Amino acid sequence: MSQIDKVLARIDADLDNALARLFDLIKIPSISTDPSYKADCRKAAEWLAAELTGIGIPASVRDTAGHPMVVGHRKSGKPGPHVLFYGHYDVQPVDPLNLWETDPFEPRIVARADGSKMIVARGAADDKGQLMTFVEAARAYIAETGDLPVDVSILFEGEEESGSPSLHPFLEANHDELSCDLALVCDTGMWDRDTPAIALMLRGMVGDEVIVKAAARDLHSGSYGGSAQNPNHIVASIIAGLHDENGRITLPGFYDGVHDLPESLAAMWSKLDFSAEEFLGEIGLKYPRGEKGRLPLEHIWTRPTAEVNGMWGGYQGPGSKTVIPAEAHAKFTFRLVGDQDPDKVREAFRAYVRSKVPADCTVDFIAKDGSPAISLNPDMPAIAKGQAALKAEWGKEAALIGMGGSIPIVGDFKRMLGMDSMLIGFGLDDDQIHSPNEKYELKSFHKGIRSWARVLEELAKA
Structure with a gap:
C-alpha cells in the first residue's frame, strides 16, 4: 500500500472514534453571541487546544477582548507550502427551540430510508463538523506516518457567528506568526452530495x-x-x-x-445543470427574481x-x-x-x-x-492540486463555484497577511445551518476527512 492508502485506511478504521470526538465537541454549547455562554466558548477552545496538542500539533488558547482563539503549529521547514487551516468553534443560538426535534446539543445519527445517514445537532455542519474533518485528517496522517507532509498552522476562532470583533486585532498582533503561504478554509459547501467543489468567489x-x-x-x-x-x-x-x-x-x-462573468466560468456553470425552479422549489417558491438576462447561478454568486x-x-x-x-x-x-x-x-x-x-x-x-467581495485566481497552483485531490476521492471533477454568502476572514488573510486562500468545504444547501435541526451528512464528514488527507498529500508534491 502507498503512504496515502495507509492513511486513508486508518481514517476508515477510526471513523467511529472520530465521530465520538466530534460529538464531544458538539456537546459544548459554544454560542458566541450570548454572554451567558462565555464559559462554554472557553471550554470549546480548551478542548480543541488539548486535542490538537494530543495528536502532535502543539496548540494553545489565546485570550482576546472577547472569546479566545486557538493557535497550533507543526512545522520543521518541510518542502511545499506552509498552510494555515482556519475554522470556527462558535455556533449560532438555537432559537426557536421548540422546532428542534431533540436537544440541539445532544448530537445524534439519523438514518434515512435509502441507507444514508446524517449527524443532527447545532454546529454539526457550521463549523464543528467541517473543522474536525481537517483535525481528523491530520490525526491519521501523523499516527500513520509520524508527521504531516507539509508544515501546518491552525487558527480556530470563537466569534465568527457574532461578527469576529477580536479577529482584526489578533491578526495584527500575531502577523508574523500567522503569515503562511496558503490558507485553507473549510466553511463552504459542495456542488451536490456527490460532487466536490472549490469556491473561487465570495460576495x-x-x-x-x-x-x-x-x-x-x-x-x-x-x-x-x-x-x-x-x-x-x-x-x-x-x-x-x-x-x-x-x-x-x-x-x-x-x-x-x-464585472461580467468570464466566458470560461460561464461555460462551466452552464454545464452544472442548475435549475432555478428546483432550487426555489425546495423552499416552497417557484418564480425567480433578479436581474433579467442573467444565468440563474449569476444571481446567487456573482451579481x-x-x-x-x-x-x-x-x-x-x-x-x-x-x-x-x-x-x-x-x-x-x-x-x-x-x-x-x-x-x-x-x-x-x-x-x-x-x-x-x-x-x-x-x-x-x-x-x-x-x-468587499473576494475573487480568487483559478490558475493558482494550489487550486489545481486541490482539484486533483478531490477528484481522486470523489471520482468527479471538482466544480469551481461562487458562494452567495460572505466569509470576511478570506479578505483579511489577503489584505492583512498577504495570503491567498483555498476554500474547500463539504456542506450541502439543505444542511439547515443557523436553523433548527441543523445536520451534516455522515458521508460529508467521512469523505471530508479523506479529502483533506489527499489535499495535504497533493500540496506536498513538487
Whole structure:
C-alpha cells in the first residue's frame, strides 16, 4: 500500500472514534453571541487546544477582548507550502427551540430510508463538523506516518457567528506568526452530495439600519390621516425605489466595479445543470427574481443584491390600533461583488434615502460592518492540486463555484497577511445551518476527512 492508502485506511478504521470526538465537541454549547455562554466558548477552545496538542500539533488558547482563539503549529521547514487551516468553534443560538426535534446539543445519527445517514445537532455542519474533518485528517496522517507532509498552522476562532470583533486585532498582533503561504478554509459547501467543489468567489456585504422620524408622537389616523407624514409610507417608498422593472438596483454608481462573468466560468456553470425552479422549489417558491438576462447561478454568486431584512413601525400587537406612527425602521443589506467599494455603496444608499425623506422629517442610520467581495485566481497552483485531490476521492471533477454568502476572514488573510486562500468545504444547501435541526451528512464528514488527507498529500508534491 502507498503512504496515502495507509492513511486513508486508518481514517476508515477510526471513523467511529472520530465521530465520538466530534460529538464531544458538539456537546459544548459554544454560542458566541450570548454572554451567558462565555464559559462554554472557553471550554470549546480548551478542548480543541488539548486535542490538537494530543495528536502532535502543539496548540494553545489565546485570550482576546472577547472569546479566545486557538493557535497550533507543526512545522520543521518541510518542502511545499506552509498552510494555515482556519475554522470556527462558535455556533449560532438555537432559537426557536421548540422546532428542534431533540436537544440541539445532544448530537445524534439519523438514518434515512435509502441507507444514508446524517449527524443532527447545532454546529454539526457550521463549523464543528467541517473543522474536525481537517483535525481528523491530520490525526491519521501523523499516527500513520509520524508527521504531516507539509508544515501546518491552525487558527480556530470563537466569534465568527457574532461578527469576529477580536479577529482584526489578533491578526495584527500575531502577523508574523500567522503569515503562511496558503490558507485553507473549510466553511463552504459542495456542488451536490456527490460532487466536490472549490469556491473561487465570495460576495462582500454592507448593511445599514434606517430610522425615519416624523411627528413628535404617534397620531390618531382619523385626526391626522391624509395630512401628517407617515414614516411607514416613507420607508415603503425607499424600499420600492431600490429596484427598477428589470431587477437592477437604482443607486447611482452602484454597479461601479461589477464585472461580467468570464466566458470560461460561464461555460462551466452552464454545464452544472442548475435549475432555478428546483432550487426555489425546495423552499416552497417557484418564480425567480433578479436581474433579467442573467444565468440563474449569476444571481446567487456573482451579481450584487439589495435586500430588506426587517421593517417595522407603528402598532404591532393583536387587533388594530389606528395610529400614524412617529417613526419607522428598516434594516438593509447589500451583497457586493467584484470591486464594489462598501463605503461608496453605503454613501450612495444614504444619499438615496435622504432624497426620499420629506423636509419636515428626519432620518438616522445605524451602520453595520462592511467587507468587499473576494475573487480568487483559478490558475493558482494550489487550486489545481486541490482539484486533483478531490477528484481522486470523489471520482468527479471538482466544480469551481461562487458562494452567495460572505466569509470576511478570506479578505483579511489577503489584505492583512498577504495570503491567498483555498476554500474547500463539504456542506450541502439543505444542511439547515443557523436553523433548527441543523445536520451534516455522515458521508460529508467521512469523505471530508479523506479529502483533506489527499489535499495535504497533493500540496506536498513538487
